[in-house]
Amino acid sequence: xxxxxxTPRNRITKTGKRIMLECSQTKGxxxxxxxxxxxxxxxxxxxxxxxxxxxxxxxxxxxYSVSRQAQAKxxxxxxxxxxxxxxxxxxxxxxxxxxxxxxxxxxxxxxxxL
Amino acid sequence: DQxxxxxSPSLSxxxxxxxILNCDYTNSMFDYFLWYKKYPAEGPxxxxxxxxxxxxxxxxxxxxxxxxxxxHLSLHIVPSQPGDSAVYFCAASAIGSNYKLTFGKGTLLTxxx
Numbered sequence: 001x002x003x004x005x006x007t008p009r010n011r012i013t014k015t016g017k018r019i020m021l022e023c024s025q026t027k028g029x030x031x032x033x034x035x036x037x038x039x040x041x042x043x044x045x046x047x048x049x050x051x052x053x054x055x056x057x058x059x060x061x062x063x064y065s066v067s068r069q070a071q072a073k074x075x076x077x078x079x080x081x082x083x084x085x086x087x088x089x090x091x092x093x094x095x096x097x098x099x100x101x102x103x104x105x106x107x108x109x110x111x112x113x114l
Numbered sequence: 115d116q117x118x119x120x121x122s123p124s125l126s127x128x129x130x131x132x133x134i135l136n137c138d139y140t141n142s143m144f145d146y147f148l149w150y151k152k153y154p155a156e157g158p159x160x161x162x163x164x165x166x167x168x169x170x171x172x173x174x175x176x177x178x179x180x181x182x183x184x185x186h187l188s189l190h191i192v193p194s195q196p197g198d199s200a201v202y203f204c205a206a207s208a209i210g211s212n213y214k215l216t217f218g219k220g221t222l223l224t225x226x227x
Contacts, residue, residue, distance in 0.1 A: 004157070040123070040219060041219055042118070042120075042203060042205075042217030042218050042219045042220055043158070043203070043215075043217045044217070045214060045215070048214065050212070058214070090157055090158070092157075098213065099145045099146030099163075099165070099207045099208075099209065099213045100146055100163050100165060101213070102148060102160035102163065103160070103215060104160070105150075105157030105158045105159070106157050107155065107156050107157045108155075108156075108157055
């Protein structure tokens with residue numbers, strides 16, 4: 001089983017719908033992150049959480065919200081989806097402080113908003 | 115304002131030769147630099163990192179070089195193998211920003227048999 005699991009892997013929905021992307025991890029890491037990747041662009045940070053009680057906005061948080069339900073679960077919501085939120089979304093985890101602690105990524109959720 | 119730049123969208127090399135992927139950065143506060151590899155339909159996977167206090171880090175076929183004065187780093191893969199064909203992302207972090215990663219746009223490496 002994957003250490004960082006994202007569900008669903010693919011989702012097509014309509015403008016205005018509420019969408020939730022879920023991420024669960026078995027690595028026991030405290031830190032969790034949500035990124036989006038657009039074609040030709042790198043990964044951009046949406047939200048991150050250093051523990052269950054800590055939620056922080058990233059570079060592009062507008063239009064998104066998150067919930068850290070437990071150490072192992074971090075979900076991303078689009079309250080009212082719009083077409084320019086069509087992208088590849090990645091969840092990641094890391095063990096804690098230290099710049100040399102790499103982040104571990106899930107395999108992504110491809111989201112299409114019509 | 116892009117703080118981490120990978121100016122080559124793609125690179126093609128022959129199997130067995132050296133692959134050199136480049137990355138430039140503008141933020142002098144970055145403490146760590148990391149390279150990730152990404153295959154289609156998979157998430158990025160960590161490859162190698164380097165601290166700003168070093169100028170070289172090696173792991174098997176992969177070596178990362180850091181030139182702080184030029185704000186430039188490079189990833190060398192020797193010898194290149196077809197399985198190395200992937201998108202490579204350069205990323206940087208700083209203690210002042212809780213080591214959040216800033217990614218470049220990526221370089222698609224194709225290793226031809």
